[in-house]
Amino acid sequence: MADDIITVEHLRYTYQDAQVAALDDVSLRVPRGTWVSVIGHNGSGKSTLAKNILGLLEPDAGVINVDGMVLSEETVWDIRSRVGIVFQNPENQFVGATVADDVAFGLENHAVPREEMLTRVDDALNAVRMREFANREPAHLSGGQKQRVAIAGVVAQQPQIIILDEATSMLDPAGRKEILALIRELKDRLGLTVLSITHDLDEAAGSDQLIVLDDGHVVETGKPSQIFAHGTSLVAHGLDVPYSQQLRGELGKLGIEIPGDYYDDEGLVDYLWTLRSTM
């Protein structure tokens, strides 16, 4: 399909020395310009999936298609130039000795001429509001700032797709919100597609589509509201239904239907306290 920027068909991957496949017959599609979240408990194969899409791991079987190119040894570098990834650990993906150097690292690899590099690094740092930190060393940055630099590195590459591999899981709640808001802003402004690997259900709830992974299988695909609605299956796959969503279900049983797709805790509280308020 022309609209699917990523399609994965019957992907299987087994780690060396592992008895069972980390991914088994995984098929999924990511429509262009959407935000798709892949959720699953630890060890469900989420990160393995991301690494397969980038060709960092070589699948045993299956076909991966990114932006019209079938992933192979010839296309892997083209694909990597179109897909930016932000990993979990802010420290261990910071290659450059300073912020500007790190943002430029991907551009250096793709042999971007220096003049162009200077403007792209500058623009990217502006986009993540880290420009005044350009000459700082990573040791003097917080985790959230380092993740913003990683995002700037991705933005500078001008990719089509951003993959977030649990990019916010090592941040505090405030940092997490900030990063997600930033990604959302960039996605809209630059027309990106986001594939987010996460176990933060609040984050996943805001996406266009959810893919639930368990033991290397895709067990469910659908809109977040649909998947959260039958919460029991999520629990069976080792995931918790967000509290707000549980409460909503319970209220529904009592005949109080709450409209809209999804609320996080704060949103639901706001809805509830204004429900009967006449102010």
Added chain:
Amino acid sequence: MNKMILGRYIPGDSFIHRLDPRTKLLATFYYIAVIFLANNWQSYLLATVVTLAIIPVSKVSLRFFLNGLLPVLFLIVFTVLIQVFFTTGGHVYWHWGWLSVTSLGLTNAGFIFVRLVLIIFMSTLLTLTTPSLSLADAVESLLKPLAKIHFPVTEVALMLSIALRFVPTLLDQTTKTMNAQRARGVDFGSGGLFKQVKTIVPLFIPLFVTAFTMADELATAMEARGYRDGYGRTRFRVLRYGRGDLLAAVVLILLTLGLIFLRN
């Protein structure tokens, strides 16, 4: 653990700070070689005057230079004492067994003392005014001709810059691991030497494990961002010689000529 071994760099914007790191690196090596031309008090005086004139240009306090002497103080004292007691010649002031203090011994000791102090001042000047990253750049740039004989210059330079970048990270990790072990009753820095060494060993194992995890994740991140090898990459940071570098070269040439003229 906060005392940085490599990062003695004092930020500034002096003439010396702005020099190309290659110039500073080469000039330091050249200075160390050329100072051996001095062999009488006139030539040593010239070298001392020039060096003491250069130091204030960096606008770094003299205190940092004197601190630079501390780690090698023992070496200096030792060398000077050897010279004093074992060099024979000229007038004998004092004599005991095979030890003697002679006029030649004292002069030589004085010369060696001045030479060592000047060399250390100059290399301290290099490290105080040049960030380690710029030094790594300079090394890469100077090694570039070796690429012709297939020496992986860019890879080595990248390794160097990544190593420098991870020094604070690993120090941080060490502090964390130490604190975690302290919380469980390990007592660092007390007891005899043997006991202290024994408490260090369990520190290394978790550190190695973290370092390997880091290396692995970093390699993945680098590959994901399109890193293949050193070839076909462009450079974000470039070095350019300026007019100041020419001036530095002129100063060194004049010093050399002066030394040649004054020496015996």
